[in-house]
Amino acid sequence: MEQERQNEIRGLFQILEQTAEIAEDSIMTEAHKHGENRCISQFNKVLERLKEIDAIPQGLFDPLQGDAAFSEISIACQHLAAYLSEGLSISSDLKNMMTNILGKKFIENIGEELKEGKIGVLIRKSMPEFLTQKTLDDINESFNASPDGKLTLNTDVGTINVRTAKSEVVNVIVRRSAQLKADRHAADILKDFHVNFDEKGKELRINAKFKDQNRHWKNIADRLDIHFEITVPQTRYDVFLKTVGGDISVVNVNGIVQSRTSKGDFYFENITGTVFGHTAYGNVKMTGCESDVRVEASGGKIEINKHVGQIVTITSGGDLKCFHVVGAISAETSGGTVKLIQCKGGATVETSGGSISLDNDGPVTAKTVGGSIVGNVLGQPQDDWVLESAGGDITVSLIAEILAKLDARSIGGDITSELPIIRSGGDSSKEWQLKGIINGDGPLLTLRSVGGNINLKCSNVENDTQ
Numbered sequence: 001m002e003q004e005r006q007n008e009i010r011g012l013f014q015i016l017e018q019t020a021e022i023a024e025d026s027i028m029t030e031a032h033k034h035g036e037n038r039c040i041s042q043f044n045k046v047l048e049r050l051k052e053i054d055a056i057p058q059g060l061f062d063p064l065q066g067d068a069a070f071s072e073i074s075i076a077c078q079h080l081a082a083y084l085s086e087g088l089s090i091s092s093d094l095k096n097m098m099t100n101i102l103g104k105k106f107i108e109n110i111g112e113e114l115k116e117g118k119i120g121v122l123i124r125k126s127m128p129e130f131l132t133q134k135t136l137d138d139i140n141e142s143f144n145a146s147p148d149g150k151l152t153l154n155t156d157v158g159t160i161n162v163r164t165a166k167s168e169v170v171n172v173i174v175r176r177s178a179q180l181k182a183d184r185h186a187a188d189i190l191k192d193f194h195v196n197f198d199e200k201g202k203e204l205r206i207n208a209k210f211k212d213q214n215r216h217w218k219n220i221a222d223r224l225d226i227h228f229e230i231t232v233p234q235t236r237y238d239v240f241l242k243t244v245g246g247d248i249s250v251v252n253v254n255g256i257v258q259s260r261t262s263k264g265d266f267y268f269e270n271i272t273g274t275v276f277g278h279t280a281y282g283n284v285k286m287t288g289c290e291s292d293v294r295v296e297a298s299g300g301k302i303e304i305n306k307h308v309g310q311i312v313t314i315t316s317g318g319d320l321k322c323f324h325v326v327g328a329i330s331a332e333t334s335g336g337t338v339k340l341i342q343c344k345g346g347a348t349v350e351t352s353g354g355s356i357s358l359d360n361d362g363p364v365t366a367k368t369v370g371g372s373i374v375g376n377v378l379g380q381p382q383d384d385w386v387l388e389s390a391g392g393d394i395t396v397s398l399i400a401e402i403l404a405k406l407d408a409r410s411i412g413g414d415i416t417s418e419l420p421i422i423r424s425g426g427d428s429s430k431e432w433q434l435k436g437i438i439n440g441d442g443p444l445l446t447l448r449s450v451g452g453n454i455n456l457k458c459s460n461v462e463n464d465t466q
Contacts, residue, residue, distance in 0.1 A: 009055050012046045013084050019043055020077035023070040039073045040064045047080065056083060067188070139174035139195055146202035150238040151230070155208035156193070158226035159246040159264070162239055164253060165231040170204055172197075173229040190224055238273065247282070266295065283318070292327075301336065310345075319354070328362070337371070346383065355392065368392060372452065376459065377402070386446045393452040396445065397459040403442030406456075408434045410449040417456035 019039050026035065044063045050056045060083075064076055145168050153160060158174075165171070178190040192211040197204065208228075226246070232239065238255040241248050247264040250257050255273040259266060265282040268275055271289040283300040286293065286307060294312040295302060301318035304311060304325060312330045313320055319336040322329055322343055329347040331338055337354035340347055346362030355371035358364060363383035366373055372392035377385065380402060387394050398404070398419060408415050410432050421436040434454075447454050 005053055005055075008053065009050070009084060012050060012055075013081060015042060015046050016077045016081045016084070019046075020074055020081065023074035023077065026070040036068065036070060036073065037066070039070070040066065040068055043073060043076055043080075050080075050084075056080070069188075135177040136190065138176075139172070141172050141197055143170045143172075143197070143199060143204050144168065145170050145204075145233045145237065148202065148236050148238075149233075150203045150240065151206070151232060152203060152240045153206045153208075153228065153230070154242045155195075155206075155226075155228065155244070155246075156210055157224055157245045158208065158228055158243055160228045160230070160241050160243055160248045160259075162230045162232060162241070162248075162250045162253060164234045164237075164251070166234060167231075168233050168235075169231075170233075170237075171231045172206065173227075174208070175225075175227040175229070177225045178223060193224075193226065236273075248277075265300070284313075302331075320349070320351075329360075338366075338368075342378075344378075381443045384444045384446065388448040389452055390450045391452065392449070393455065394447050394449050395455045395457060396447065397457040398438070400458050402438055403440040404438045405442060405444045406434065406436050406438055406447075407444060408447040408454050408456075410447075410452065410454045412451045413449055413453040415454045418458040419456055 019042055022035065023039060047061055047063055051058065061080055064073060068076075149170075151170060174195050176190060176193065189210070193208065194211055195206065195208045197206055199205075232253065234252070234254060236255050237253065238257075239250065239253060240258045241250075242260045243264065244261070245263045246261060247267070248259045248261055249267040250259065250271060251267075251269045253271050253273065256275075257268065257271050257273060258276040260278045261282060262280045263282065264279060266277050266279055266284040266286075268277070268286040269288055271291055274291050275286070275289065275293045275295065277284060277295040279296070279300060280298045281300065282297060284295045284297050284302040286295070286304045288306050290308045292310045293304070293307070296313070297315040297318055299317045300315060301320070302313045302315055303321045304313070305323040307322070307325045307327065309327045311322065311325060311327060313332070315333045315336065317335045318333060320331045320333050320338045321341075322331065322339070323341045325340070325343040325345065327345040329340065329343060329345065329349070331340075331347070331349040333351045333354065335353040336351060337356070338349045338351050339357040340349070341357075341359045343360045344362060346364060347358065347360050348365045349356055349358070350367045351371060352369050353371070354368065356366045356368050356373045358366060358373070358375040359378065360376075361378040361381065363385070364375070365386045366375070367388045369390045370392065371389065373387050373389050373394045375385070375387060375394075375396045377396065377398050379399060381404065385396075387396065393413070400419065402419070406421060413432075415432070415434045417434070419438050421434065421438055423434070423436040
């Protein structure tokens with residue numbers, strides 16, 4: 001009697017093997033297109049019979065739903081076959097296929113995973129990418145571009161890349177795929193993502209939303225791979241971009257760039273129009289732009305290099321770095337450092353939890369709570385500097401020939417100078433205060449420190465001693 005039961009289980013196992021092979025073949029070749037219903041029905045009948053003869057534990061395996069895709073059918077068959085193969089002690093083509101795909105160690109340890117009820121997730125995570133990724137056909141649309149036109153893109157999710165081309169058209173390619181390893185329903189949710197195009201006057205509007213405001217996509221957004229690849233004319237063209245989750249990259253655009261993402265990085269290169277950007281959880285990097293800029297990052301770092309134009313940057317939890325900037329800089333961070341290197345045009349910088357490093361000319365105001373300030377005055381300043389630190393040292397490097405007035409005060413620290421200072425005003429007997437003239441009348445250097453030292457350095461000591 002038991003032998004008959006074992007023979008029946010072997011027969012059911014063979015059906016699973018054949019069903020899995022059909023499903024795998026359909027995934028790669030679509031040879032059995034529209035055959036899902038037959039495979040679903042066959043799997044469910046096998047599952048029901050195995051339950052009737054007590055070959056599997058009750059409640060461990062679920063039947064397939066009527067809308068299951070071939071990828072789900074394949075996983076379900078392998079799931080169930082893996083359990084049966086251990087009890088039958090057989091070496092079938094299906095088991096060999098699973099060993100080749102999933103690895104010998106996986107097959108050897110599968111019994112332990114079954115005990116924990118994790119076999120479905122384990123198999124999906126162990127499968128190769130080509131069996132667990134669902135890719136939809138690309139969307140490819142082109143539109144005639146109007147002079148001084150505008151592109152507006154608003155998408156629920158996705159990475160956005162905008163470039164320019166020597167043509168008078170706007171070309172949009174949307175690539176879409178879903179990773180099924182962690183969630184077998186990701187492909188179905190991806191199908192609810194719709195991209196609509198609307199031309200109104202000189203503006204092209206693209207709205208990419210999930211159907212009926214499907215909220216389930218938010219739970220699997222990291223398993224959806226959506227890319228917008230857009231080219232716009234090299235002539236004047238503005239772009240307004242918004243994605244809830246994804247990076248935004250804009251290169252070589254001659255026009256206004258306005259970008260917003262809730263979770264992603266910004267990359268801007270060679271932009272000649274005004275740039276506005278806000279990212280809630282990402283970094284910002286800019287290079288080679290000639291424009292006024294305002295960028296904000298709630299929790300990331302901001303780096304700007306080789307820039308011409310006014311800059312306003314704000315971040316709540318990251319570092320701020322500006323290199324070779326020609327233009328006024330306003331930089332503020334709540335929890336990071338600020339660094340300006342070879343910048344011209346003045347700066348106002350502030351941090352609540354980091355140090356400040358300045359290599360700058362023009363008027364400078366720098367304040368920090370909990371950090372030090374290191375400043376390098378480039379040549380003879382034409383404007384005033386104000387440096388304030390609560391909890392750190394202040395070190396300023398000046399050329400030996402500088403003409404400047406000094407007003408330095410430190411509570412809880414010392415004040416030292418490598419340059420000669422003619423005291424004027426204030427109480428010269430107080431060590432915490434030093435007011436005077438350096439070489440002659442010039443801009444005012446105001447230095448304030450609480451809990452730190454103030455040090456004036458000569459940036460060309462050798463010339464001063466000759």
